[in-house]
Amino acid sequence: MEKETKKTALHGWHVAQGANMADFGGYEMPLWYSSAKNEHLGVLQQAGLFDTSHMAALLVSGPDARDLLQHCFTNNLDACVGQPKKPLIPGRCVYGAYLNAQGELIDDSIINQLSENSYMAVINAGMGAVVAGHFRAQAGDREVTISDLTDKLGKIDVQGPMAAKILSKVLAAPESAFEKMFYFSFKGYFDPTSPLADAVRLSDGTPILLSRTGYTGEFGFEIFVSPDKVVKTWEMIYQAGQQFGLTACGLAARDSLRGGAVLPLSHQDIGHWPFINHPWPFALPFNDDQSGFTKSFIGDQALLTIKSPEYTYAFVGGDLRKVSTADPAVVLDPAGTEIGSVLTCVSDMGIDYHRGRLFSIGSPEKPQDFKPRGLCCGFIKVKAPLQPGAEVVLKDKRRKLKVTIVTDIRPDRTARRPIREML
Amino acid sequence: MSKAIGDLVLPDDVRYTLDHEWARQENGNIKVGITDYAQDQLGDIVFVELPEVGRIFSAGEEFGTLESVKAVSELYIPIGGEIVAINEALAETPEQVNSDPFGNGWMIVVKPGDIAEFESLKDKGAYLEILKGSE
Known part of the structure; x- marks a missing residue:
């Protein structure tokens, strides 16, 4: 094949x-x-x-385009822009995912609203036909056209x-x-x-x-x-x-x-398991007390009624050594009991500790002559919840690495800086 | 791969293994590193894990690991014997494995148990044929 x-x-x-x-x-x-x-x-x-250019994109247009996307997409297009959450409007875009009825990932996506009835959904390489097929299967009698822009x-x-x-x-x-x-x-x-x-x-x-x-x-x-x-x-x-x-x-x-920016890789950090209990809750339309969702969408009920939940966390290591997820690599608790698997393990070569504090080579307050050696970081999926600061051990066939559960990895990232500061 | 085979450095004064290590006779001992092909395939070497001096290995055993930005790979010893020196400088400047794989990027010196093992390693011509075969 x-x-x-x-x-x-x-x-x-x-x-x-x-x-x-x-x-x-x-x-x-x-x-x-x-x-x-x-x-x-x-x-x-x-x-x-x-x-x-390997990324795929779909054009979803027609009077019922928004309704179809609301049905298929995890984020709430009517409450997703900024704080307080305003509706998506032309010129704005939003991150989320498409799930099956079991709440498992089909793909993640950024949806760009082009005009009142027209949206561009950017998805992952090779996923154009899969997601387009999903949209068409879910469209029912909605008045909507789906075209693959990938090529x-x-x-x-x-x-x-x-x-x-x-x-x-x-x-x-x-x-x-x-x-x-x-x-x-x-x-x-x-x-x-x-x-x-x-x-x-x-x-x-x-x-x-x-x-x-x-x-x-x-x-x-x-x-x-x-x-x-x-x-x-x-x-x-x-x-x-x-x-x-x-x-x-x-x-x-x-x-x-x-990896250092705590962003998931589709089909590796998020995948054929329920899309919840992970570091990306902003991709789900949680209500204020996190007890439910502000809209219904495919997979929503499955996410709220999971019998044996798994939890995805970001971690950072003590130096740049990695475990190989191809081996595969497992997660051990301090007592040595296997509690999960390693999804991603990479080295962010731009970060390091200095006197116990984590700096990036891009940090404005980095120490003089700061030369990061890099730290390993990534994501694990475990059977029971862990708190930030908890230590676990990653193990592959080669080595064991002690790492710490964290809520963020590379400090002082610039993605959200106002554009006027960057000109 | 980024380097064409014709662009690879392949010294005459070393022997080669199928795992892309090299071995050079120096004062009765054997100095070991990885080849230009190996460093080119691995990309930036950012960490080198080497054994302690005094440890004894059999030919073909794993003696350490190389960490590139993308992956971790094993190092296999071309010849059995005792580790008599390791390249301490690689702890601070692992990139020397990329920039000078047959020189400053060396990894260990082995006191051979049986020098006949050295003679059985590939010479430049045989190693070149292996590289051409893997193209």
Whole structure:
């Protein structure tokens, strides 16, 4: 059942740069160029450029589009923007997941509201047909059209504190593009025939969808662009970014950055088990006392009536050594009893302890001459609840590592910083 | 892989293993490290775990681990014997395994139990054939 590996429009660029390539989600993607460590540190200190064209996207439109998404999506589109939770409106986006009736994950997603009756759902590589099929099966007699945009767009992420300065050099009208560009908002569209396309253009006239989102925990943008413009857009940004220290980054740095940012990898940290009791409660429409949900959606009842719950937690280790989840790796309590499994274990090379306090290389108050060695971090899933600060042992065939349960990992992340501070 | 086989450094003065370690005779002892191919495949080496001096291994046994950003891999000893030195500098600068795999990136020195084991290791030509076969 060998399937042909797909290539993004930037495949030739990656190979020409000497990238170490590997299969991810059915696509041959760069793992790193010359150094995954430097790519990781580059995003924390300057900025990184990622080819994420392997991601899939669906266009959901029609008078009943919102109703279908409310039925399928875990977050409440009528109460999800900011605090207090306001309804999703055009130009804003929200994170959540699609579950089956058992409350188990189909995929996670960011939904962008394009207009009153039109939404773009960004999902994971290879998941376009699966999620589109799920939507169609759930649509019933709703008046809604679902189309797969996956092969109609390319995607480039610019992540890191210099991202806005870099994009200022390639946008036709950066001031208007960046105005009120809040975290989890977006502007523009990649299809030149759309009325939204005029909102954000590159200096050569190419329309883009510019979104203040990302998968690194750091300040930055995701850019959606027509496939025939991907290479040129990438090269424009790459050139413009050189004076700001922009680094092309592969999936290894993306994985270690998102680990330190406490972001889940779909089908690894969240998957075929109930989507609850995890570090991402903001993806669920909890009511104020957490006793139930503010709307109904597929899987909601299953989540509220679990007989033997499992709990997912973030952890951080004492140094950068990892366990290998391929072995697989298990979790032991201090008495040595097996209590669960390790979902993700990566090294965030930008963090370390200094006199008992955790710093990032991007921390404004980091000590002078701070040179992080990196710390292992990730997620575990266990059978009984643990408190922050609890110590557990991760064990693979090679070693045992003592790690601490935490609510956050890399400090001083920049993702939510106001854009005016970053220009 | 990022480096083409023609771009790999493959010194004549060492022997090679199927696991991509190298072994070099020095004053009757055997110095051991990993090859340019291995470091290129692993990517950034960020941590090297080495055995204590004085420990005794049989040929092919695991003697330590290499931690790259992406993965953890075992190190296998090319020749049996006693560890008489380890490269302490790798604790501070593990990246030397990437930058100078056959020089400053060395890992251990073994006092061989049976030097005939060294003679049975692959020479450069045989190792090159193995790399071509795995392409």
